[in-house]
Amino acid sequence: MDISPAILVLVGLLLAGWTVAAGWMMLRASAQVQAAETTRKSARRLARMIEEAPAVPMLVRTDGRIEGPDRLARWFGLERMPEFISELSGSGVHGLSENQVEQLTAAVRRTQRTAAPFHLAMTPRGSLKALAMKGGLADPSVSPSGAALIWVFDFTETEGELALLRDEATRARQDFGALVGLIEAAPMPMWFRGPDLKLRLVNRAYVTAVGAESPDAVVADQVELVETSKGMTAAEVASQAREQRQPVERIVAATINGARRSLRVTDLPLGSEGIAGYAVDIEEMEEQAREFRAFREVQRSMLDQLSIGVAQFDARRRLTFANQPFHRVFALPPGIVNDRTGFEQMLMVARENGKVPEVRDFPAWRQELTAWFVSDETRREDWPLPDSTHLSIVAQPMPDGGLVMFAEDRTEQLALSATRDTLLRTRAATFDNLFEALAVFAPDGHIELWNRSFSSAWGLEPEVLDGHPQAEDLLAAIERNLADPERIDALNQVIRAATLDRKKQSGVAELNDGRTLDYAGVPLPDGNGLLIVLDVTASRQAEEALRERNRALEEADAVMTRFLANMSYEFRTPLTSIGGFAELLSSGMAGDLPPQAREYAEAIAASVGKLTEQVENVLDLSQSEAGLMPLNKSRLDLLPFLTELVRQRESMIVESGLRLDLRGDSGRRIEADPQQLRRAIGHLLDNAIAATPRGGRIQILINRKSEGTEVVIADNGRGMNQSELARALEGIRPTSDGRGFERRQGLGIPLARQLVEAHGGALDIQTRKGVGTTATIRLP
Incomplete structure (x- = not known):
């Protein structure tokens, strides 16, 4: 079948049209896909922008339903976004409060009815966020049913800043008002x-x-x-x-x-x-400045009259003033103040004049002194000068950075101080070596000065006085040692009279250890009071004994003298016969005696010798008391005489374990009866040997004196108290009936005293219990 070209063309055109249409359709579909993708991206971008925006939208419909992102739920403190506006209150802990929900609901309804916008600020419960709500009627493209669109803003930081700004504004207004008031006032x-x-x-x-x-x-x-x-x-x-x-x-x-x-x-x-x-x-300030200038002139004029050197340096260490004594102390030239000489230069001038101490490194020493200007306290130094002058330097920093320097010549004061110290030491030594116990009381009652005898006189421990106690505390310690504590008031009155009443009073205190103290208060010229205490125990006891025995001794004195004179020869005749017969028996004239009989005869001869010696002592004592002591004086070399006397007792000294020292001038001669002086010194030496324990020491000293010769016999034996010494000096006394004599302590010491006095001398015995005895024989 033949196809016409027209049909082919038509078919070709039809196919071409279908191709073009398919291509257009494909291009349009691709464009729509791209547009949809772009729309989705924009939607996601817008959604993300809304999520990141500072404001979050919330849509409230007419039936109360709400729409909003979860971000807004978190702002409200909720886990998720509720469906209705009434559920924004949550569970009661988080979300909006009931009042806030009611307020928001009313505002939404009013907007839905009237399309009027509203503004609210709320803070959810349990949250620190501050939320601002700006509401209005939603656009029909968003919600065509008349819903309300609410934009929620988180203005927490803004609210804090606004509060801070409001506070600052309020404070600024207050400060401005206070400032205006301050300026006005x-x-x-x-x-x-x-x-x-x-x-x-x-x-x-x-x-x-x-x-x-x-x-x-x-x-x-x-x-x-x-x-x-x-x-x-x-x-x-x-x-x-x-x-x-x-x-x-x-x-x-x-x-x-x-x-x-x-x-x-x-x-x-x-x-x-x-x-x-x-x-x-500044009128008052100017007036004060004028007064200050006048005062400064008067002050500087007065400083010129002082005997202490005064100089002033300013903050630049320049000399602005120096009085005449300061010029004289440092030998400064007259124009040194007018030239505003510096501190270092002034020291250099003083050094050239020999008016500063000699130091090894003068520049370093001078630099150290400049630290006075920046010191916070007063500096004091003593400057010994090469010419034996002593300067006392005082540096007083001033608040303006200057310095006031004082220089005082203390040479004379130091000399007086040394003299005073010497006098004080002399006074202390004198006090400590006085026989009396002394104490000085201040007018406020505390004890200032005392000697070593004071504490022992009252029976106190030395530590009691170390703290310079008040008179009340001292009297409380003394009261415990008194035989009659009530007598403490009398002692207090004596101290008070000497210190406050300025009167002299005295009294007597008896201690519980048997001692008797005489005390007297004497006012001193310096306002203090002197308390003098003397131990008169021995004198009181001796006085009491003498009062009791004076009459008996006076009556017995004549009887004793006559008795001893008449009976002396009667004592000697039988003693001589007994001694002669004892010697005949010991020599064998009556035949040989058995050993025991011979010992008896020798004992009789020794006893006769001792008795003869005692009779001789009694006769010599009686003759001395009667003034009939015969003396055959001759020129006597004293040192050989005493040496012979010590040699006679050498065996006794060695057997007693004693040490004897004999010292003296070998050329000293005296006029004395050798026999009687030997008996006197021998008695004293025998007593010293008998009273000194083994290991003791006896000293015999011959001292040359202007008025004669002094023989001292001293031992460190047991010594005697005052009553024992008094009995030893008495020797014998008549009996209470006056018909006989009573032996007391032996005849040695009384006979020695009588024999020394018969030579025109004197015997002095000083003794202390437990310390020793010192016998001093003074011969012309």
């Missing part, structure tokens, strides 16, 4: 000029100073406080401060309340706003 005139240099604001002090009615009147009339000075008005000075951009301060005189006053005026530029100014009344 300021006691000094203050003002403000505008850019045109005219007054705009003045305070009450300014108005009072110029005598105006009100600040407005001052501003209206442009009343100036400060007058024209040095050809410049106050406004011109303010203009100068503005041009220089720095405060201008000046001191001018102005009339304030009808009186001329000195003011310190300051103009303070405030940029382009204007110029502020204030004036300080």
Whole structure:
């Protein structure tokens, strides 16, 4: 079948049309696909932008249903977005409160009815977020049924900033008000000029100073406080401060309340706003400055009259003043103050004149002294000068950085101090070596000074006085040692009379150990009181014994003298016969005696010898008391005489384990009876040997004196108390009936004293219990 060309053409056209249509359809479909993809991307982008936007939309339909992202639910404190607006309150812990939900519901309904927008601010429960809600009627393209579209903003940070700004604004208003009040209440005139240099604001002090009615009147009339000075008005000075951009301060005189006053005026530029100014009344300060200058002149004139050198240095260490004693102490030239000489240079001049101490490194020493200017405390130094002068230097730093230097010549004072110390030591040594017990009491009652005998006299421990106790405490310690504690008031009255009443009183105190003390209070010229205490136990006991025995001794004295004189020869005759017969028996004239009989005969001879010696002592004592002692004086070399006397007792000294020292001048001679002097010294030496324990020491000294010769026999034996010494000196006494004699302590010491006194000398015995005895024989 033949196909016509027309049909082929038609078919070709038809196929071409179908091809074109298919291609167009494919192109259109591809474009729609691309458009849909673009729309999806835009939708996702818009959704993401909404998620990241600072505001989150919430759609509320007419039936109360709501639509919103989960992000908004988190803002409300909910886990997910509820379906209805009434469910925004959540479970009661999170979400909006009931009142907030009701308020939001009412606003939404009003908008849905009237299309009126609303604005709300809410804070969900349990959250710190501050939410702002801006609502309005939704566009029909969003919701054609009249829904409300609410945009929720999180303005937590903005709210904090707004609160901070509100606080700052409030504080700024308060500060501004306080500042205005402070300026208004300021006691000094203050003002403000505008850019045109005219007054705009003045305070009450300014108005009072110029005598105006009100600040407005001052501003209206442009009343100036400060007058024209040095050809410049106050406004011109303010203009100068503005041009220089720095405060201008000046001191001018102005009339304030009808009186001329000195003011310190300051103009303070405030940029382009204007110029502020204030004036300080310095009239009193100027007056004080004038008074200070006058005072300084008077002070320096007075310092010139002092005997102490005074110099002043300023903060630059320059000498600004030095009085005449300071010039004299350091030998400074007259013009050194006018030249404003430096501190270091002044020391150099003083060194050249030999008025500073000699130091190894003078520059270093001088540099150390410059530290006085920066010290926080007063510095004191003593300067010994090469010419034996002693200077006391005091450096007083001043608050302004200067220094005041005092120089005092202490040479004479140191010499007086040394003399005073010597006198005090001498006084202390004298006090300690006095026989009496002494104590010095101050007017306030405390004990100031005492000697070593004071504590022992009252039976106190030395530590009681170490703290300088008050008189009450001392009397309390003494009261325990008194036989009658009530007698302590008498001692207190004596001390009080000497210190306060300035009267001399005395008294007697008896201690519980049997001792008797005499005491007396004496007022001293320095206001103190002196208490003198003397142990009179021995004298009181001796006085009492003498009073009892004086009459008996006077009666027995004559009887004893006559008895001894008449009976002396009666004693000697039988003793001589007994001794002779004993010697005959011992020699065998009557035949040989058995050993025991011979011992008896020798014992009889020894007893006769001792008895003869005692009879001789009694006879010598009686003759001496009667003034009939016969003496055969001759020239006697004392040292060999005593040496022989010691040799006779050498065996006794060695057997007793004693050590004896004999010292003296070998050329000393005296006129004496050798026999009687030997008996006197022998008795004293025998007593010393008997009273000294084994290992003790006996000293015999021969001293040359201007009035004669002194023989001292001293031992460190057991010694005697005063009553034992008194009995030893008595020797014998008559019996109570007056018919016989009673032996007391032996005849050695009384006989020795009588024999020494018969030679025109004296015997002195000093003894102390447990310490020893010293017998001193003084011969012409």
